[in-house]
Amino acid sequence: MSxxxxxxxxxxxxxxxxxxxxxxxxxxxxAENFDCAPSQINYVLDTRFTIEKGYVVxxxxxxxxxxxxxxxxxxxxxxxxxxxxxxxxxxxxxxEAHGIIKRLYDNELISERESYLMEKAVHRNVLGISLPxxxxxxxxxxxxxxxxxxKVKED
Numbered sequence: 001m002s003x004x005x006x007x008x009x010x011x012x013x014x015x016x017x018x019x020x021x022x023x024x025x026x027x028x029x030x031a032e033n034f035d036c037a038p039s040q041i042n043y044v045l046d047t048r049f050t051i052e053k054g055y056v057v058x059x060x061x062x063x064x065x066x067x068x069x070x071x072x073x074x075x076x077x078x079x080x081x082x083x084x085x086x087x088x089x090x091x092x093x094x095x096e097a098h099g100i101i102k103r104l105y106d107n108e109l110i111s112e113r114e115s116y117l118m119e120k121a122v123h124r125n126v127l128g129i130s131l132p133x134x135x136x137x138x139x140x141x142x143x144x145x146x147x148x149x150x151k152v153k154e155d
Contacts, residue, residue, distance in 0.1 A: 004040060025069070052098075054071060070083070088140075093138075
């Protein structure tokens with residue numbers, strides 16, 4: 001028997017596929033459907049629908065709040081790539097950076113050489129400063145490299 005998190009993930013993936021890579025949901029309604037706390041929905045989103053796994057998750061809080069999940073694909077337009085880049089304005093762990101770089105390489109959006117250079121540039125040994133500054137710097141470096149590669153610029 002699969003866990004509740006697996007069931008929620010499976011449901012969300014089906015919805016994302018059904019609606020061509022973009023879905024808008026109400027967290028409380030989804031929690032009610034699965035008879036769980038809204039924090040369980042947050043856990044699934046935070047661990048299984050991450051940037052490095054190819055998803056952008058936007059959240060709007062409040063009475064009419066919702067969560068939008070967008071799957072970033074090879075044919076994603078420049079605006080979606082820009083959303084991914086904008087999400088890098090916060091701390092990025094080495095594991096998260098590796099996941100993002102690996103996904104870009106696996107989907108042939110960057111070359112092997114670019115992948116190697118990016119991995120080396122954001123490695124903890126190269127950055128050589130302590131946390132949390134190191135993760136913040138890693139995010140800024142990765143963001144700037146992606147802006148150059150994809151020729152997008154933050155307005």
